[in-house]
Amino acid sequence: MAQLTLNSLYKTYEGGARAAVSDVSISVRDGGFLALLGPSGCGKTTVLRMIAGFEHPSDGTIQLGDRTLAGAGKMVPPEHRNMAMVFQSYALWPHMSVADNVGYPLKVRGVSGEARRRKVMEALSTVRLEPYADRRPADLSGGQRQRVALARCLVTEPAVVLLDEPLANLDRHLRQEMEETFREFHARSGATMIYVTHDQAEAMALATDVAVMSEGRLLQLATPEEIYARPEGALVGGLIGQGSILQVPLLTGEQRLFDWHALRHLLTDRRPGHSSDMLVRPQDVEIVEGGMSATVASVLFEGERYALKLALADGQLLRAFSRQPVKVGDVLGIVIRSGWRL
Amino acid sequence: MFGSAKSGNSQPRWLFPFVIVVIFLLSVLPLGRLAATGISSAFRSGASDLITDPALWQSVYYTVTTSFFGMLAAIVLGGGFALLLTLFDLRCKTLIGFLFMLPTMIPPQVTALAWIGMTGPSSALLKAIGLAPPLGSPQPLYSAGGIALLYGVQHAPLVYLSLRAGLLALPRDAVEAARLSGASSWRVLKDIILPLSLPGFTAGAAIAFVSGVGNFGIPAILGIPASIYTLPTLIYSKFAAFGPNTFADVSLLSGLIAILAVIGLAIEERVLRGRDYRVIGLSGQVAVFSLGPWRILAELVLWLTLLIILVMPMLALIASSLAPAYGVPLSLKTVTFHAYEEIIYRQAITRIAFTNSIGLSLATAFGLLLVSVLIGYFIVRSRSRIAPVLSAIAEIPYALPGVVTAVAFILVFAAPLPVLGFSIYGTIWIILIAYFSHFLAVSLKPVVSAFRQIDPSLEEAARLSGAGFGRRMWDIVVPLVGPAAGASVILVFLIACNELTVSALLWSAGTQTLGVVIYNLDDSGSFNLASALSVLVVVMVIVMMLILELMAKRLPKGVIPWRS
Known part of the structure; x- marks a missing residue:
């Protein structure tokens, strides 16, 4: 062989x-x-x-x-x-x-x-x-x-x-x-x-x-x-696993993996212009008191958990999981533990 | 035995040249030769003799008028049967349909004989029931009207099939939608069904017209005694009175027939192309309307028509075959099997004809099967653009009337073969090769539709298993197309065995076919012998149609010409 x-x-x-x-x-x-x-x-x-x-x-x-x-x-x-x-x-x-x-x-x-x-x-x-x-x-x-x-x-x-x-x-x-x-x-x-x-x-x-x-x-x-x-790239990121791709201001450095500190900064930066794709897996989105606020756009009960779609302040959608029942329209605090630049 | 392909292509290298050579020999060469001779003789000085000959224009007139009125009769008969049998809740539909289809498979010269036996002063049947017109009164069928009527009977099934195929493709939900919109049954029929079935009607009518133009058996038996010549019988008479200009004249006449046929076929092609809307909706189950109290009347009309166009002519044929001589009344005292004894035991010519026809048909059916499997495989599997072109060229000889094929092969083979130095003209081989050419399309169609139904991965799996071309064909492909191949053999045998048009021009002493012998027996006045032979032929036709009918479930759709 x-x-x-x-x-x-x-x-x-x-x-x-x-x-x-x-x-x-x-x-x-x-x-x-x-x-x-x-x-x-x-x-x-x-x-x-x-x-x-x-x-x-x-x-x-x-x-x-x-x-x-x-x-x-x-x-x-x-x-x-x-x-x-x-x-x-x-x-x-x-x-x-x-x-x-x-x-x-x-x-x-x-x-x-x-x-x-x-x-x-x-x-x-x-x-x-x-x-x-x-x-x-x-x-x-x-x-x-x-x-x-x-x-x-x-x-x-x-x-x-x-x-x-x-x-x-x-x-x-x-x-x-x-x-x-x-x-x-x-x-x-x-x-x-x-x-x-x-x-x-x-x-x-x-x-x-x-x-x-x-x-x-x-x-x-x-x-x-x-x-x-x-x-590598938005196509592969979108195809493999569940995840949301967020638009963030253009990133040029070598860095691919971002933590909450850097992400929070990027997500609140509202400068217009070119953007980069940031892949966020739903298991990396944590719901915590006092995090960044996001509105529940849809809820799907999957048995072991709830699958949520959250709308950020600028309207971008983010997938997340919740163990507690939530209702459409609720405002939650979130922390994104990691993001991967595509 | 089979060379293996080097490319990803599944065909061995010799297949393409093989297909090209076969299609060239069977289609391009004879038709090209006919066209070349026709064109060159049209510009020859002697051509004006033919063109100014009133007999030519007389026969063009008869060809067109008999075919046209025959087409009208076929539309009335075939259209009526198709509408009644497809759309309404009649009983015994399958049986009525089968019986109605019989005339198209019965050889035309037999149909003509049967009808002569049914009408006129010498009818054994009419005499037996005491209704015969007095001796000396004319036989009404020896006329243009008689020819047209019999064209109508013979070709009505073609209109029936074409229209029925269109009607069966009408989706039931379209009809149901119309009903829910508030339309009554009659409105649905008038507003939805008839407009949608018009292309099927027109196409069927066009085929009926073309078949009339090419028919030889009916005008030969009904027309020649009354000096009514259509183009095919005119060609026949030109050959009978062979002269220096014969080849040039018949090539021009065949060209005329071919042009008339092509016009008809072009109309068919055109209207069928516009039938694309039939794919909308769930097809396959046709809406059936209830006729209520009218049902019994409709059934009566259908059975009565069958009695007149099928049962009575066939009874007349049997009666003629049992009568001791033409014109002698048939009764229990005079009934005799003398004619059967004569044709089976005494007449050498009928035995020769049986041997020739059966031998030729078997050779054509099995030889063409081998050719069709290879050509069909090429047409279906090849991705090249030439495949559909080749498939169309292969079908031309059958689409054109048999006289055209016969004349084309005479032109090709009249001279000795190059290199070999002898001529096959006048031998049985020219009939065989003309049969190969003329019936290629009949053999190819079932095989191609079966190939199209085979999932290509079945063959790919065999390739990966290590099987080369010959091995795959034998182990996988041929068993899968088996039923269709069987149908192809029976169909070609059935049609070739009953054929008269091709062999009428190609036979010579010792190579007579059944069709030729029936015609010659009638021509020489042995009406009862011709009838007896015809009865045997009809029995053979019915037996083979029944065999195909029994096979029908295992065959791809559209393989059996009389089923839709």
Whole structure:
């Protein structure tokens, strides 16, 4: 197994106004779990399809270890890349039984008889579907189909496993169960996994690395913790975690992390002109007597707490949590423990 | 066997050249050759002889008038059936619809024979019930009016289908909204449904007109005895009296037919393009109006019409086939299976025709299936802009009347083949290749609609599993389009087996098809033998239509031409 490297990938379509993928460079270490995160149409699926070999990069290279998969006039077709993919629609062949679906990659590779049957049953047991081996995909539920698709990936020990929004068609309860299955699968197989999603919670929960994309460009590539704590730019800040972005007077220094002392000064500074974006997480907003005053604009009861939207004196909105019930229109005192300049 | 593609494209490298070569051979080459010969002979000195020939303009006149009045008859019949069966709460709708669709699948020469057997002084059926007009009175169908009437019967299903498709696409909620706005049933019909169904009407009428222009079987049997020639039968007679100018003349005549057909098809294309508003609202369930006490009357009218246009002609055909000779009254004493014995056991020519027609149709159906799977795959999967163009070119030969295809292939293959040095003109191979060209669109359509229904990821998953092109086609794609492929084979077989227009110009001794033999038997006066053979053909048609009907649930929408 080896490291998967995307080297300044571009993809433009005939007649497309802008590049679908533009200058994306990512390196996924062997055994890593990379989530490609971004809103729909950001180019993440195109990147995945280029890795699989369904799309030809317009420029740039894709390498797996020292083997060039695409670029420099070379193109390894998908059938020779030793990859596997879980499709959003699962892509199970309706005319084959579950066991035949799972065993197809082996059949193509010329594995037959007892060896194939054993491997298929092994793969099915990892996803706990052995009793369903002879069923047709049409007889299975959504989650079971998903697990068949996963077993089909497992059976050949591929170098890279690609997952294209695999949870998009499942209900919330099944999603949690499947997330667990994916984690287990990753830990057990040790395969490099690339996971495309528009759901940041999913990305953060599963991946060892998160790549945030927007409009075909890679905005930030980091571990989930890093990307949560130190997002780059308003787009990433708005996409990852809950938080409010406040406009503060233009900041030019090196400083990114601000405490209450500095923030209070910035928020009361009413000079007109250019502004900087300041990300404030709701858990960093404390409600205390004698803090800066803010008016409750909306209240949402979430069970363990109340989620508030507070209006500051200049009308900017701030998210916060409260353990006590409050009413719309109440005036509270607040202290912002920390803010991150985007 | 299959080379693998180097690009991200899923097609092997040989597929594109293959598609180009096939479509060139089957469509571009013959039609291009026809156009070239037509244009060059139009500027030749002898062309003025043809253009000033009153017989030509007489036949243009007959072609246009019979097709036009045939279209009117088709509109009345097909429109009436479509409106009544689609919009109202009648009983046995499926059965009535199926029976009404039968005439369009019955070969036109058989329809013509059946109607001759039903009317006129020699009708075995009328004689059996003592209603036959006195001997010597004229057969009323040997006239332009008779031709137009039979065009109407034969092509009414086309109007029916086109209008019905439009009506079924009308969303029920649009009708319900109108009802809630206070409109009565009749107002809704007048203000909402009829205006919205007008494009379907017009398109159906245009197809009916084009089909009349290209019809050969009906004017050949009804027109030629009365010296009424339409353009297709005029071409046929030019070939019968072969002369030095024949090729030039027929290419001009075919060009005229093609122009008339293109005008009709352009009208159809135009009105259907304006039908975009049908996607608004939840479609699929059509509003059904209650006819109340009128229902029984409507049902009576429909069944009576079916009796006249289908049951009686078919009974007449059977009666003619059981009568000992043309004109002899049929009774329990005179009834004989002599004609069947004759065509099945004695006549070498009918056996040759069965062998030829069935062999040609099987070869066409299965050969075209292979071609269609590859071309269809290319059309659906290719992202290049040339794919829709190729698909349109592939459909031209079927859209044009069969006479045009036949003449085009005669022009291409009359001379010996280059390099090989022999000619396939006059052999069965020219009929086969003309069939390939003419029926490509019939075979392609079900396959393409099935391909469009396949989620591309099913094939991508197979690619990632390591399967190359041939492997994927065999393991994944072909099983998934299986039902549609089966329908494609049966449809092509059904249509090719009953076809007369293409083979009428291409046959020679030993290569007669069923259509040609039925026509020739009638032409030589063996009316009862022609009828018996026609009865067998009709039985075959009904059996195959029933097989397709049984398959219908497993097929993509729009694959079976008589279901909407």
